[in-house]
């Protein structure tokens with residue numbers, strides 16, 4: 367089995383709704399996402415001969431996803447008042463509404479599912495929320 371690992375990152379603000387402690391306040395992270403995909407066999411033809419998939423293809427796909435969150439405010443759906451969102455909008459701030467609480471675990475599963483849906487055999491996804499804190503999601 368061959369495995370490829372690709373890393374991308376994004377800088378975002380978030381808070382954990384309902385969290386008793388400092389992470390309940392708005393704060394920022396540089397989120398590092400490590401995507402590991404696997405293949406039994408390498409491609410045999412043309413450009414990708416001897417590869418599972420071209421690193422640059424995978425890197426671009428992960429960057430496209432990471433860029434959706436970059437320099438944004440990640441808000442779990444229904445956790446801020448409508449008038450707070452209106453005020454953010456008036457100030458010209460942008461945010462991304464998430465269906466899940468923005469924890470490292472939930473992001474790891476989110477990226478796992480996304481790349482599985484794209485047709486990759488995803489071995490695992492690791493999300494570093496800080497240099498020392500990392501969550502891994504795998505199904506194998």
Ligand SMILES: Nc1nc2c(c(=O)[nH]1)N=C([C@H](O)[C@H](O)COP(=O)(O)OP(=O)(O)OP(=O)(O)O)CN2
Pocket residue numbers: 382389393468469470471495496499501
């Ligand atoms: N299992 C999880 N625990 C926590 C998560 C998470 O995603 N999964 N997230 C948070 C907070 O977002 C927090 O910012 C990160 O944790 P923490 O270690 O408290 O952050 P720091 O490294 O900045 O803490 P220092 O005390 O400054 O070292 C909380 N828990």
